Amino acid sequence: MVVLPDKLLVKVMVLSMVATTGFSRVKREEDAQQSYPEGENEIEPLIIDRGPYFDKSVSKNVTALVGKTAYLGCRIRNLGNRTVSWIRHRDLHLLTVNRFTYTSDQRFSARHNPQTEDWTLQVRYPQKRDAGVYECQVGTTPPIGISMYLSVVEPVTTLLGGPEMYIHKWSTMNLTCIIKHSPEPPPSIYWTHDQQFPNTENEWMEFGKVFEQRWNFPNCGGAIDRKHIRIKCPPKSGSYYYNYKHFLVSY
Template identity: 70%
Template sequence: MVLFEELVLTATIVTIFASSGLSRPKSDESNGLQEISEDLDLEPMIINRGPFFDKSASKNVTALVDKTSYLNCKVRNLGNRTVSWIRHRDLHLLTVGRMTYTSDQRFTSIHNPLTEDWTLQIRYPQRRDSGVYECQVGTTPPIGIPMHLSVVEPVTTLLGGPEMYINKGSTMNLTCIVRHSPEPPPTISWTHNSQEINYDSPRGGVSVITEKGDITVSYLLVQRARSSDSGKYTCSPSNANPKTLIVHVLNGEHPAAMQHGGQLRLEYPLSAWFLSVFVALVGL
């Protein structure tokens, strides 16, 4: 009984398809649809979006005065378009392609045909070169990406200068500070009377501690100061200007200013008190 009902149901479905004009696609048509589907899978449609910038490159570059700097621009799908560099300050065209279009020959465009990088090289940059530069592609209309260049000049400060007075037998603490450096100085050297200080000398008690960061500080410590420790001390960061001070190690003398354990004090506390009161009054 069940078999008979299934046969009747099958016959009914076939009749409905036949009356509605629906039928299974022929073999050739099925093969054609399959080929079209395979073609779409193997060769998807490619849309040419034109040149565009790879924005992973840094848009903020810090350079040191007189140290060659580079602004890098990565352009994808450039085609036959031209890349130019423009200075925003005066809208001056600096380079077109690999050619320099300014009389200032410090600016050069660098490009390796095997890469998508277009680099603006700036030799001997000065603080006046700070500002916005734009990497521009000659599409219609042009497209560009701005980059900001900051040219800084690190400043070295040697606390207590230009002359420092300390008592014989006390600890001499010379503190050298380096500011406005895009990166901590790789090295900081100390000299005494133009001779590099030997921290392993038989004299002993001489050491240096350097803390690197946005502001780098180097401490030269000389324990049990003696008369031979007097003289000219120079702190020389590898990426900043050197700074010098004169140290006087005193044996019972009484100059106007003395330093004990790295702390400066005035020999005349009453005068210091009057000075502090005067400064306070002026500030009111």
């Protein structure tokens, strides 16, 4: 058993106190003239700058539709005056540096608001070949970066019970269209008959009459049974705008 001298123990205790309290250096000579409360240590805390780092809650994988603009984002804390670059891993191609585009493919561009810590890579008219890993990189030594995956999909439609269905003449038939690989609801859905779509006003009017006879709802060519919105009906409209869920609705 080794017995430490008393003076050495005192020095060890002082160093331990400095390490645990976060104090790191003695005050400068010009600070010596200032008065401090009795018992306060004559040393200043050291503020450590951890440098840039990523807010990982922002950088997520993205799924985009073919032809619809995609956005990849990263949020960088404590960036300072370092540069921010976007790199495509497939060919290690440098796409942007800060807000400047470094690729000949002008579909890629960087977005940044100086009031925020967010940096965004915009990909216009994405195609399936654009899918892959992209990296948001900060120009530190060595560089640091965070990667995310861009998926580019094209919706696929199938007809439930199709492709051929047989029914009795004059009977009612319900057709259900299923859309797969769509990250968001499509802006519009079109039904055609024999690959034909109404082109003239008369054809549209005839199309609307068939829907009105079937569903008692005028000036409409189709409906999605999902969300019902109450509207103010025209006066003396009778049973118009009235559906089986007892709503006066507009789709």
